[in-house]
Amino acid sequence: MDIIRMEGISKGYPDHPVLTDLNLSIKKGECFTLLGPSGCGKTVLLRLIAGFETPEAGRIFIDDEPVTDLANGIDVPTENRGLGVVFQDYAVWPHMTVFDNIAYPLKIADVPKAERKERVMKMIDIVGMTGLEKRYPSELSGGQQQRVALARALVGNPSLMLLDEPLSNLDANLREEMRFEIKELQRKLGVTVLYVTHDQEIGLAISDRVAIMDRKGAIQQIGTPWEIFEKPANPFVFNFMGIANFLDVRRENGQFLVGTGNQPIPWPNLPQGDTDKWVAGFRPSDVTLSREGAGLRGVIRRANFLGATMDYLVEIDGSHLRTAIETHKAIASDLILKVGAPCVISFNALHWFEADKLKEVLSE
């Protein structure tokens, strides 16, 4: 059953559309991530669901009840949509204690005092803030404030929780810790989560399903994290999900040759299609580097020691690619290479794109 269904949503200004005729449904109980570059309209989408903004056209259903349906004069205000929302800047009220912040939704709902206290304390315990309930937000760290925001969003037992980049103001370590906590909470409480972010890693780590949005606010692919990563529907998705290498490949006399040289690409699945200009896409981790053997011959153009890894830029007949190899492996297999050294490249995974279409995506 769908907890959210959006039909034909359009939002924006006549000369600058943010969302155009968008459709999306989210299933009950899943953790759904909306992933896209900044400025793509994903936050607007979340705000439309929350009721902070009204679309120009389209309908939104929560639990199969229309909450936005302008044609029929329906626009349920935020407070009646029964949601939990967590904001990027935490939005913890500075003039209230941790307890009062978390208790606020219950106070508004006229929950009796004793029950209110019990539920708040339980929530404080769940988010690991026991003992801090009398503090004011100014006395808390960013991570603690975000826990308060989470607890406040969850205390009213909403069926749906919306999170708008809730971790992007935290430092890297805390971010990693918190994202698993959010996932854990979601599992424990069985709440449906819509998570909006530009950070692929978080999207992959916590989601049951991911939707990738492009810069124009169109959804390019919806799938499990595995599908998105391994079977990207198009160059945009592929490019967005991590540092991508693109190697120019041209068809000449039935052969697929790399760059401007005469080496055929060492990959069994060749592209099907009429075009002659192709691009082979792959991630740095999909490249195997060696000193000799079968594969493409290239030259090291840049070598960077980054501590745990060695980072190389390799030129193959006028085309460039980047690869990384763990330092200890590089030492073990004698792959500490200097600039100008010859090397051999082979692949573990490759995706084919038509050169013209890719150019369009990358230039946006």
Place this chain on the structure above:
Amino acid sequence: MSSPANKKGSFGVAQVILFLSIAILVIVVAFPVLLILFNAFWVEDHFDLANTISILKQPMTYEALTNSLIIASMSTIGSTIVGTFFAWLVTRTDIPYHNFMKSMFLVPFMLPSFIGAIAWKMLLSPNAGLINRFFMDHLGFDGPIFNIYSYYGISAVEVMYLFPFVFIQVCGALERMDPTLEESARISGAGLLTITRKITIPLVMPSILSGALLIMLYSMAHFGTVAVLGIERGIYNIPVLIYERIHQSGGSFESIRMGAILATVLVISAAIIIWAQRKILSTGHYQIIGGKSFRPTQLKLRGLRIPLMLFCFAYIGFTIVLPTVIIFLVGGLSTYGLPFTPENLSLANYKFILFDFDVTRDAIFNSVTLGFTAAVITMFAGVMISYVIVKMKVRGKGILEFLGMLPFSVPGSVIALGVILAWSGQFGINLYNTVWIILVAYIARYMAFSLKANSAALEQIHDSLIEAARACGATMWQSLKDIVLPLAKPGMLAAFFLIFLPSLRELTVSIMLYAPTTRTIGVAIYTLNEDGETVISCALAGIALIIIVLGQFIINHFNKKAGV
């Protein structure tokens, strides 16, 4: 969960707030100003520009115009030089006691300039002024060393009380200026003089100019100083002429019309000045001057350190301490003119005005109740209007934004004339000669302060804080009550004091609107002084100073607590 009625409900609330906000600004500010413009150009059922011009060409009006311009220009130039110099001295040099000096230079902000003018009149009037007498009687001078009843005298007194406008702006800019800008110039081989000339001054120029324009605006429409010091030699500016004409004729049609025309000139000048100030402030100096607090490099004054310090102390002593002391001393004399010896001084006058003298007792009561009421009303109206402007997304907000700028550009004397036109019975309500007309005028006059303080406070409240409350199930009213109002409290409190304190010493508006029983403190001081009751008016001025300084202390205390 879903009901269309809900949507209608919140839609209605937004519209009601918007409508109320627009109504307040229209009734209090826009309508009176429109009436002035109407009266200035509309003669006997038709538009008559020729008549307007002929009135402007009359010697009296023409002279008032030029005097306003001359005095405002001299005051502006003087204040800008004094303010910039002291600002540079306390922020950029190693002058001793710079923190103490900085707070002393801000003291004139709270002192009413017309009380200063009364003090200077007693010190430097050509024949009776204490300083002039001292030089003539004891040092053998033939005549007075300085005549305060002159353009120079009036401008000098205005400079003493207005230079903090420039001082505070330039101090702020110099403190916030990224020192790397100057350091990189120094690394490039520029000398200190070159740096000051080519880097520092251009960077703080917007602040200097914007402060200067504020002074210009204030001075052109300023009543008190010119009224106190100009009367002997017949020097008058626009507000003084409006006051005298309307006062003498008891509000005749001619005087109102002339006043309306002069007020129109003020409104237009104010609009030009405000426009220029916005333009200057938007030329991007905020990008150069960061919000962070740096410790700027200090210039070593070396041999000049002590002489400049002494100069500052002399300035503070001469322009701030001396006039204040004189007010209190004269207020203690049994008869004006007697020497300041212990047997001539007593607290009798102070006791008299506080407990026995109806005029002053009423004046204090009027000012305190008027100020309090105006502050409370304006504080709430201001927070509502600012909320619509800063936070709400409703259609028709543009009108409100435009109306919200009006209070900033309408000088006090214009407001006074406007409320006379609007509330003297032509439109069904006659408040003339009652305290209510002064209250309405105070609300109009101080709305700008309230809008400024409240919108600054509301801008600090992130939208997400309000949205979070809505997401928690709070209606718009509940989110206002539980989130917005508690968080806006510091801004509202600031607005309250920003209105209450100045209203205690208000003169420009009250002098046009008072009736025998509705004198305010400012009016009582001024009229008593005009009537020759010098010692009584000084005693009342002393009491006013004490109330104002005490109030300022309370504000500072609150501000420190709120961490503003």
